[in-house]
Each structure stands twice: as structure tokens, then as C-alpha cells.
Amino acid sequence: MENNLVNRRNFLKYTGLSGTALVLGISNSNAAVVTADTVETGHALFLQPTQPNLGLNLTPYVIIEKTGKITIFNTKPEIGQGTYQSIPALIAEELELLPEQYTVLQTGGETKFGPMQMSGGSMSVRLNYNELRKVGASAREMLLLAASQQWNVPASECYAEKAKVVHKPSGKSIGYGDLVETAAKLEVPKNPTLKDTKDFNILGKSVKRQDIPLKVSGQAVFGIDADVPNMVYASIEHCPVFGGKLTNYDKTATMNVAGVEQVVEVERVFGVYQSTGVAVIAKNYWAALKGRKVLKVVWDYQGNEKFNSETYAQSLRDMAKNEGIIDANVGDFDKAFGESVKKIEAFYETPFVAHSPMEAMNCTAHWKENNTLEIWTSTQVPSDVMRDIPTRFGLKPEDVTLHTAFSGGGFGRRLAIDFIVEAVGLAKTLKKPVKMIWTREDDTQLGPFRPPTFSALKGGISEEGKLMAFQHKVISPTIMSFLMPNVDKTKVDETMVEGISHQAYEIPNMRNSFVYADIHIPMFWWRSVTSSTLAFSHECFMDELAHAAGKDPMAFRLEMLTKDSDTKRVLQKLKEVSNWDKPLPKGKGRGVAQYEFFAGLGGQVIEVTKLSDNSVKIDKVYAVIDLGTVVNPDTVKAQVEGAVVMGVTAAIKNGITFANGKTVQSNFHDTPVLRINESPPVEVHILANGGSKIKGVGEPGLPPVAPALANAIFAATGIRLRKMPFDLDNLG
């Protein structure tokens, strides 16, 4: 696969604004031949208004212009996780560039940049580490050869450094821009030599992120900042009851609001979920909001107004009796459980939650008279947008331009494009540029939400205090039923049992299963997906088992890890950095948890202080993340710090509930997120052994938070929490 990509790498001579340029990239299968005729300035202008027009928009990832200007394209949208720095850095390192020697541009889902222009699943670095380094290395080798030809010296006497090639014996040097014309005539090396990791200048170092100066000065352009001449603003009234239908509406009062121009219907589509809303179009956003307030809409709730989350939770509890579809069956669980000296059972529950990124969903779209479309938005999935929108609206892909902005948070929410479909729908109706902004209330109430997972667990302990039998049955609605029309419900939905059968613990008899539940409310991936709830039940129950076995929870876990494993190393590191074996003063407690899942592996020890018989305070979080290889240690730390804060929010703050078919919560007052005064100190340790196995960064810091906290609370107070969220001030 890798070689194939390198072989297909394209190189071409580009005649553009600054003459010949060296252009390198990985082409995808549909674009073996790259054309160089697309000139697009809006792209550059949108992401970074301060930079001069680049005027280029090509398949390749690197452009070296004759002027010496170097541009690296980033295909992984920056949503806070640092890809604006880390992805171009993979190329820059091999190309011998310093961070200040290149400009970064975000791609917009153009076919030529490949089908994986997306940020999600903690995938960006781990899946591109080698390929992008090869892009940079190829360019470096071509520039070295070009210099040696221009100077008529052996290439072996030359080396690259800081965007220049240096001739070692004479000390003379030449900038990359002056080598472009010669390099343009060379073959692209098929197997470039990668740098030795010990020679890295950028990779593995805490290099400052290039987006941060923009973000401390108000210059970073987010989707909501799109400014298109003559645009109007839209606010959409959606059916408050999920599954309801629009009957009719009366716009009389709305049209009397100064600034309101039009009221139109608009479709929202999220996978198989579809709803019609009513949009108020106005000269300014405030007028759109005021017009929406006095809009009279009649909905047909279709019976969905009877839905409420407590009844739903009871139905999930009832379904726990059902036989689950087997996810893993090791040994003989029934026999081993029957023979166990100590048998324990527990039931765990988790809530619905909203993503609540600080930038509410929004999108600006312009359907022009010539039936071309321009979109400005914050999205995690430029490729998906460009796959979906042209087809959905009957346009040719080449007639659609997407400008991917910085995202004011993603957390999985911006992997969905429902709000983009809405804005484009409005643009098509209005035939003028329209900026559609969801209010915070829309963003909180409309979903898609993280699904709740309920867990029925059983464990059997032997006389020696060993875990002999283990069972984890998950009961939950599934995300997939919204993404695909016909989910095969005879098979386990792997995404809903994430990790439960793949922890490193050596358990002789284990039977895990899944019970499907239905729901009509849209569900979606939320940072660390189902691991964010399953780790809670799985690792709290491990704690219960440890106590049942009369063992220290850390020792109990390590005893189940006789073989060498990443999990074992994570726990050992946690034990060391948290001084696990040093007893805490009375009234304090510590808890441990780890979780390995698709994105990677993290573990935490949390310390709490008992304030009263049923309240605690979080003192400290020790976090370990296992990566293998690290691109930017400071970014990794930041991601883990942030994941802990988000994990604590999910553990202790109100999630989302439903009553009469509607979302109960509406804004940060009733579905709060952690604030600075509640934010515990986090000490992050990175395990990076430099191996070839690279793990994800953005998500693994989250799943261990809730179980480590609940386990710490048990250690401090004796209260066992089996339902998220828990109120630290009133543990009940």
C-alpha cells in the first residue's frame, strides 16, 4: 500500500503566479494525472486572511515556488487537536524546513487530495506518519540531486538544511526556490531514505503550534466568521419533538420584524434521520432570531411526544434480561461462574450527552446563478462533504467549492454534515449567500447525541482471589442504525461493544454480548465514542471484583497481566507516578482505570478528598497515554489535559434527558460543562518507546476518567457509583 502510494506520487512542472514550482504529493487512484490549471484564491483567503494569495490548488501536498515560498497542505481539519502543526510537520521534517519556513493551507475535500480529508478517530498522525514523511523525503532527495547537477558535484557531498542545499566541501549553499527548475526535470524517487529519528528537528519536539498566534489575536477564521458580500442570515425553527413533522406555519408576525426578508422550509438530514424545519431569513442575525421567536409553527408529533428518558432507561433495564448477541466467548463462563467462590453482579448506567462545542453548528453557502456552489464551514470531514453535497443537490463535484475553516471544537459532532445540508438547502432556495447559525439552544437540543450504554456485569472469583469468570453485556441503542438504513441486528454492532472483549486482562472464562435497543432520536460518535461509557462500567466493575477478591485494585489488575503488554506498562507507569503504594492520609482515596480501544490506550489514577459523608473533591489526576511514537509532546499533553476535563464533565455534570419527546436541557446553565474553578490539576505522562506502532492522541485520555474517579470515590467514601453522572456534592 505504502509503496504503491509512493509510486503514484506525482511531480509536475507548474507555471503559475511565480513561474515554475515543484509540486509533490500522494495522488489518489482517481487522479494519477494531475492538472495544474485550477486557480483559486478564496481558499487561501478564508483560512488565513493575512497571507498573500497563493493562487494554487493542486493535488500535491507541497508546493515549492521559484520565489522560495513553500506551502504545505493539511488534509486533517484543525479542531483543536493540533493537526495544523503536526500533519505538515511530518513533511517539513523530511524536507528540512523549520516551522517558520512554510505556510499551511487547509484542503477543502478536493478529490485530488484523496478521500481521507477528515479528522476523527484519533487517526490523523497514526495513519499518516510514514506516508507524509516519504513525501518530504522525496522532495528533499530531488532537491539534493538538482543542486548536485547545477553545481556539477556528487550528490553525496550535499545535504539539505533549513530550506537550502549545502555543498559540504565548499560550504556554498542554494535555496530551494533556485532548484525548482532543475528538480522539475527529475524522476521522483520511489523509495526515499527517511531521516534517522535522532536527527529530527521538529518531530518528537514540543514545537509551538502555528495556529496559536492567530487564536490569541482574533485572526483565526472559524466557520462562523465567513463573510460573503450581500449575505443574509438564517435561523431555523426545528420540530422540538424528535420524529415530528411540519404541518404548517404562520409567518405574519415574523414578516413584521424589521430586517426579516423571507420564511422558507428547509430539510435537515442526518443519515436516515430527516426533518423539515422553518427558516427565518433576515438582513442580520438578530432580526432572524427575533423573527423566529414570533413564528407560529404547527407540528404533528406523530406520537413521539410520549417519549421520555426515564421510561426509556427502564426499557433498557428490562432488556438486560434478554439474551445478548455474543461478542466474545472464551472458555466456559457458566461453568466457571458456577464454580466461583465469590459471585458478584452489577448494573451500570450512563446518560445521553451533547457534544457542545463552543462554536455552535453553522454554515455559510452561496448557490450562484451559474449553478455552482460555494460553502464555508467548520467541519471535521471535508471529503464527506464533497462526496455528499454534489450528489444530494444534483451538482457536479467540480462545481462545488468547500472552504474548510478552523473548527471551534469538534468532539465528533462535526463528523456529521446535517447542518451543512441545511445551509446548502437554504442557499439553493434563496440563490444568494446565506449564513445559517444554530443557537446554543439548537446545538444543545437537536442532537445527534452520544448514546447511553447500560451494562450488566457478572464476575466470579476463585478461592485464591483470581478472576475466573467475567461477563459484560451491553444494552444500548446504536449509532449505526442512523448511518445505515438496514442494520443487521443478528450481528453485534462492534461500535457499541468497543473494547469490552479486547482488554489485555487475561481472563480464562469470558462471555460478552450485546442487546440492541431502538431509538428514534439521532445518536452519534462523541469523543472516544462508546469507550467513553463502557470504560466506566468495565473498569468500575474490575474495581468491584478487586475488592471482592480482597485485593488492591492495582495489584488485582496487574495480576491479570502476566504477559508483557502496553496495558501492563501503562499501569506500571501509573503505579510509579501516582505513588500508588504510598498510603494516603485518612479521608482521601485514589482510584485507577485504563482502557484500550480503537483510538489507543490511556490510563489514569485520580485522587479525591472526602469533604463530608457524601461529598468529595478531585485533588489530582495522573494520566498516562501510550503512543509508541510522538510527534509533538506538548500537543499530546494538551489533548490529555483536555480529555480529562471533558471526561470529568461527562462524569459529574448533567447530561441530556428527554421529556414529552423534547430535549429538557437547553444551554450551559442546565447542561453545564466544567469551569476553571472545578478543573483539577492533571499530570500527563507519555509512553513513547519509538516503536513503529503508533497510537491515537485525541481520545484515549477520556475513557479512564469516569471509572478512575468513581473508583477513587469508593476508596475515599465506600460509596459505589454505578450511574453516570454523579454529583460530587451529593453522592447520595
Add this chain to the structure above:
Amino acid sequence: MKEYTLNINNKKIQVEADPDTPLLWVIRDYAGLKGTKFGCGMGLCGACTVHLNGQAIRSCQTPISSLKATSKITTIEGISTNIDHDVQKAWIQEQVPQCGYCQSGQIMSAVALLKINPKPTDEDIDTYMAGNICRCGTYERIRKAIHVASNEMKKK
């Protein structure tokens, strides 16, 4: 619709708007200064924080009709010309932002805090900054950066 004159970042601007239009949308869509962000519309998150005569206010809760032509409004774009305010420099040094969306508001609050309390304790910071939400969870770095800025400002 009414005509208003505002002073934003020492620049006079004339605006025709409804009296109840929040300053937030005036700053963003009339004055074209996009650094100030919409977060919640209820004064709960602090993303829209700007200064009114040096004091931090939530611009989403400030109707344009409550402002005088002499009121000095300062936004993130107005605190420095070269990203060189001590608070901005501290934010860069500590690599505070992740997604960055809330950070204009965080910085405007921090600048206002340091004006009234040049040497804040962790507790002072927690109390003052509790109105600014960061969903990415950059709080520890914010705390650290405020101390860094405070030390830098003291040297001057």
C-alpha cells in the same frame, strides 16, 4: 431602527440597528471584527467578552441602546497591534489554545482581571475566570499563563 455611534478600538463607527441588538452582533457583523465570538447568547460562557471602559462585559447581553458614543469598547483586535500584549505572549508561551474559539473571551477576561488584580492567586483566577467556558479544557494552562503575564507586567 436607530442610528448609533460607537467607539470600538478607538475607531468611530456609525451603525443603524434595532435598539435591542446585542453589541456582540454589532461588533461582528457591523464593525466586521470577527475575533469576538458567539457562544451561548445568555451570558453563560464568556466567549463574547469585550471591554467597556476597561471592564469585562458580555457583549451578547449588552444591547446597543445601552451604550454611549463616548463608551470605549475594546475587542481582542484592540488590545495590541502585533500580538504582543503580555497576556497574548503568555498565551503563546504556554500554548494555551486548542480549538481557540473561546480564547478571545478568555484573554479579554484575563486582561481585565490583571488590571484590577495585578498579582492574582490561583483562587483569584478561578473566581474571576469561572465565567469563561473552554470546552477543550485548557483551564490549567490559562491559570499558568495568567501568572506568567502577571510576572511580566510586574517587571515593567
